[in-house]
Amino acid sequence: MQKPLVSIIIPCYNTAQYLDECLQSVVNQTYSNWEAIIVNDGSTDHTSQIARVWVDKDKRFQYFEKENGGLANTRIFGIEKSEGKYIFPLDSDDFIDSTFVKKAIDILEKDNSIEVVYSQVMNFGEKNGLFELEKYSLEYLLLKNCIVASAFFRRETYDKVGGYCKDLKFLEDWDLWISILKNGGNVYKIEEPLFFYRVRESGSLINNLFEDLELYKQHHDIIFKRHSDAFIKYIGNPFLIERERIQLLNYKQKIQSSFFYRNYQRLKKVFKK
Known part of the structure; x- marks a missing residue:
């Protein structure tokens, strides 16, 4: 039986120096039925050259270029180009454990009430160690985002709630989680650190x-x-x-x-x- 397709959405903006590490972590997944949508958001570095090398090596990668529009706009663009049953946004300077996709999809496939799956987060780069996320509750989520942007969710639900809000240049992930979860649905946090977040003091935020x-x-x-x-x-x-x-x-x-x-x-x- 064919496993469901997972769409990994990878926005890029001047992160060429980190892109190989990110894409290698995707290739290393023990779950093989994925597509990775790389979207170059108007980078001025050599992001394009690196992305094209990966597309040539593995046809599961797709590469697109667009004018600079910001992270939220780029995620929306990438999702529109994708076809997977499940969606996973991954920033191009981060990376994931080789088992993350399989573990997340197993959870989503076994329980239809679960809408969002994410994992414990490990910081690396200019700051190292576990990033302590607050325990999820809808009440807490409404006051402060407690789910990382790199989480798995169902395309069907994403489409139903209207996707990321196009009026937001950031906080779009917080808005999406509220849209998905305010009318029901469960959240599952994998307690292993399967997502690795690069801390860059020189980052755009x-x-x-x-x-x-x-x-x-x-x-x-x-x-x-x-x-x-x-x-x-x-x-x-x-x-x-x-x-x-x-x-x-x-x-x-x-x-x-x-x-x-x-x-x-x-x-x-x-x-x-």
Whole structure:
């Protein structure tokens, strides 16, 4: 009996130096019926050359190029090009254990009530060790994302809820988990660290942290409005959400008044020259 096809969606943006390690971890999977959709989101490095080598070596890889549109947009693009029963987003600077796909699909195939499968996370790179995820509950998820973006989910459910929100440039995974889980469905966490997350202090989210705090608040508002029924039903107190936003703004003010932030702004001006 043919095992179900798994679509691994791999967005790439200037991560050529890490791409081989990521794609090798896909090839190493003990589960063989997969397709990997590599999407180059307007990279200016040699991502294209590396990706094409892998496509030539293994026809399960597919490669696409598009104008830069951000991570959420690129994931949507990749999923639209894929055909698998199950979907797994994997960033191009991370990698996975050789048994991850098999273990996740076995769980999903045995229990139709399970909508999302993820694993314990191991940090590596500039910071090493287990990343302690909070225990999942829908109530906690509504206050703060507690499921990593690299998790397995069903295409049927993804399509049913409308997929990733196209209005979000980030936090799209949090929004998707709420969409999938707010009306029922279970989550399964594999307690082994099968997903390896690269910590890069020079990563895009860190670089844009200070500028993105206001954008983060705007995205948080979008998510609250999209799922206000669930927030009110399960949390019961919308003031908790407002408190989160106030804390975020207070945090922004503390950062902007800090010595580090002032020097960061000066350095930015120097390098722009």
